[in-house]
Amino acid sequence: MDITLEQPVRARLITAEDQELPVAATLRYAAADPFAVHLDFPAEISLAEEAATWTFGRTLLQEGLSGPAGTGDVHIWPCGPSRTVVELHSPFGMALLRFDTFALRRFLLRSYAVVPAGREDVGAAVDEGLQSLFGNV
Numbered sequence: 429m430d431i432t433l434e435q436p437v438r439a440r441l442i443t444a445e446d447q448e449l450p451v452a453a454t455l456r457y458a459a460a461d462p463f464a465v466h467l468d469f470p471a472e473i474s475l476a477e478e479a480a481t482w483t484f485g486r487t488l489l490q491e492g493l494s495g496p497a498g499t500g501d502v503h504i505w506p507c508g509p510s511r512t513v514v515e516l517h518s519p520f521g522m523a524l525l526r527f528d529t530f531a532l533r534r535f536l537l538r539s540y541a542v543v544p545a546g547r548e549d550v551g552a553a554v555d556e557g558l559q560s561l562f563g564n565v
Contacts, residue, residue: 431542432458435535439514439525441473451525455532457486457539462548465489465539467514475520482516489536490545493529 435455440448451473456466467482474480484502491497492504493512503515512532516523 430458430460432456432460433535433538433542435531435538437527437531437535439527442524442526448526453525455535457535457542459542462543463487465535486536486539489532493533493536 433456437453437455439451439453441451442448452470454468456468458464458466463485464483465486465488467484469480469482471477471479482502484498488497488502488504492514493506496503496505498504498515501517503517505513506529507513507526510529512527512529514525514527516525
């Protein structure tokens with residue numbers, strides 16, 4: 429079954445000048461890609477004026493809600509009892525976003541209702557990854 433869930437979420441973009449700007453985004457989870465969480469941003473908040481999607485592991489989100497987690501381009505950590513910070517790195521710079529922890533936890537719990545933790549189909553994910561790498565070779 430190909431179930432996709434989406435949840436609008438509000439964030440605060442923390443600027444280099446320590447200002448906080450409101451940002452609307454969408455969290456997305458698809459049963460067809462059970463290990464991944466997608467964070468979609470609309471074009472109007474992008475410097476390139478294009479919609480942007482960040483994809484990272486569902487386990488990273490889970491770990492980041494209770495303690496510092498992540499290596500590479502995405503880092504997540506709690507910021508007090510009710511906020512969670514998501515740090516995104518790209519070749520163009522870094523974005524620091526603060527989310528309401530309850531909203532992230534709610535999304536994560538909804539994703540587990542779609543595909544429970546430990547029940548992800550590893551074989552299908554590997555097949556899909558190999559197909560995207562090698563095509564019909």
